Amino acid sequence: MQVGIVGYGAFIPRRRIKLEEIAKVWGADAPSYRKGLQLNEKSVPGADEDTVTMSVEATRNALARAGGIDPAQIGALYIGSESHPYAVKPSGTIVAEAIGATPAIHIADFEFACKAGTESMFVAQALVKAGEVSYAVGIGADTSQGAPGDALEYSAAAGAASFIFGSDRERFVAEVVDTYSWTTDTPDFWRREYMHYPRHGSRFTGEPAYFRTTTSSAKGMMEKAGLEPKDFAHAIFHQPNGKFPMRVGTMLGFTKEQLATGWLSPWLGNTYSGASPIGFTAVLDIAKPGDLVLLTSFGSGAGSDSFVFRVSDRIEMVRDRAPRTRPQLDEHQIYIDYGTYAKLRGKIRMAE
């Protein structure tokens, strides 16, 4: 059975903090961070925003683009995140209840560091392909935390992307051409139970983890599908900072033009499970029918999911039924200082 995306949507919080604002608190050299990490600013969730709220808004946007799907027909909903609001109690039930998709629905929350979003997409499309459900939703969302003063604090950001998969071709905005996953046990980044902030292997997160896994996944995908970089109109890679996705893309033979549209991290930061999926929504916002798109995620631990999509004619009809991604990133931002940021991210110890 052919499976495709019938609706997609993103949600990006409106608050931003500039790299310089964080750097000045820790006495860090802002210009070198800006250049080295290629980060300018990042999104910050409000005290009232979390993985669930962003997932609901992104999925409502996806439903608006799907047009006319009864939410009750959605047979599965998966949210990939490392910032589920509850350690025990699913995020997906809340989202499903809010969009009116309960009770005949299969729900699971996924976690696989930054790859959990594509993981949920992977499983959702597979269930549709298997004929188990009519529609399935895959969501990547995070309100990620970096420890104060850690390099991650300059990138850990918030956002969500949601994709509704179905098998009714006339609704496709993009067809799933093929998928591939590449996974090993690589301890580059982790967070133990009850710990507030993650820890990481510093430079070990680079070559042996991100670059090895991502390139292997993308190469494996292209080999499996019989495609080369030049066949794609766009490619999106996981973006832990501004630098890595551009570097891995060019290493694989993609041009800056192919990478530019989905490259959001310099202004968005790293939305972890939302990162490459949100980049993909920015691509769908401008892609032309027939375009081939490569989406390659990365999750520490470590693994990568790759997808090849072919954009369908319907994209041009539906992309403006919900807010596009780039305007959410570039317009009506609310810039906050570090004190406000610390308050919103729960970094201030409150009275009992």
Next chain:
Amino acid sequence: MRDVAVVGVGMTEFGELWSESLRTIWTKAATAALADAGLDSVDLITVGCMSPGLFVGQEHLASLLADELGMAGVAATRVESACASGGLAVRAGFAEIAAGLADTVLVTGVEKMTDVDGADATYALGSAADQEWEGFHGITFPGLYAMLARAHMARYGTTREQMAAVAVKNHANGLLNPHAQYHLKVTAKDVLESTLVADPLRLLDCSPVTDGAAAVVLTTVERARELAAGRPVVTITGSGLATDTITLANREELSELRAVRLAAERAYRMAGRRPEQLHVVEVHDCFTIAEIMATEAIGLFDPGFGGSAAADGLTALGGKIPVNTSGGLKSKGHPVGATGVAQVVELVNQLRGEAGQRQVEGAAIGLAQNMGGSGGSSVVHILEVVR
């Protein structure tokens, strides 16, 4: 229906009464009212108290308090309508005597609010709003009145300065009331520069958190004449009770306090009086905007003219119609359950000519308006000197 008179009044000082408990302040006010009446027993005790459960963790209040007074065995009941609980206690006593169910009633109001911290007091008061559909979203009472204020400002052009004039006047009156919580001269500048609580309302637009109790003794006019001992006999000639939607979302008009208008209309009708005949008025100024809106709703001024009336001094002592000679909730203090009873205490003092420095000369007809929540309920009483 039998005519009802007030034969005794009493109240504690209002304020932060750290060394007093609910039962001690209540007993002091009740004892004072009984002594003023010259009675040592009654047929019924009514207690107006908004939330003893949340403020001091005590329910089953009427029995407890009757016993404190050494009257275990007497009929006693607590009534509640948020901040209008005191007015409701007056009405409950009035109704019993008018109906012939009782000949003497000790009407009391009490609230002990300082045994909880500010957040818990805010929560307790907030329970008078619609908890599920307003409180859920974090609204507070200053917030609800701020919304009403902004609606009134938008509709009528009411100004911050006019609201400040209410606070200035009531604090000036409070200086003359020995029972008041604050003896504090406040200027318009003080009000306009005080801390923002809920835009556009500031700290000095708000009534305080207060401990206090008030009591009045009601009986028939015939009995009152016997007990008068040469003092004027004061009767309750009108009583009106009304409700409105608690939820502001369900109100068609936000710049009017409908429950107050309806309660006043009912009280005027019973008394056969008109607003122009009043000599002295106590209204429920839990916030400055509330006094402006209440003076409009009881018909002292046309809708939209309550603010300018306050600013022009029409409601000051010596003005066209003095409002809140006691200092009002603003300066006298607002122990929520006691407020409605304390308003009647002030009117009786005025009508007896016993209001001291704040006496309105020749006051013979007065009105007390008590209100629950953001206007979800209101009780109005008209009191007159028997000629």
Next chain:
Amino acid sequence: MISPARSWREFPQRYRLEAAKCAGCGKVLYPPRVKCPACAGTAFETIVLPREGKVVTFTVVRVPPAGFTEQSPLPIALVELADGVRVMVQIGDVADPAELEIGMPVRLEFRRISWDGEAGLIFYGHKAVIAR
């Protein structure tokens, strides 16, 4: 604090903005009621409120009640939705309270409204955001 049972029974209204439309007179009730206040009808159809509206009146609560400290100050508005139903909601994402005004167009977004400390339930619902 709000109990699990109370929170749960309010989900249709909090999460999906479900209202009751009176079968007799067409009045829309939010929250739903047992009896229509307009015509005394007792039969209703469930409808979903629109998420667009405008500000009828508003305030900014500077002294929040317990449970809302981390969100202070709290802009709160009475919002009239496109179908005329009014709801009281917080206004989220306000950069400067001075930009708020009566008549301002807003849109409802799904948000955390409050939460029972670090360990208790999170209460979700809708807040208004300025429509641009």
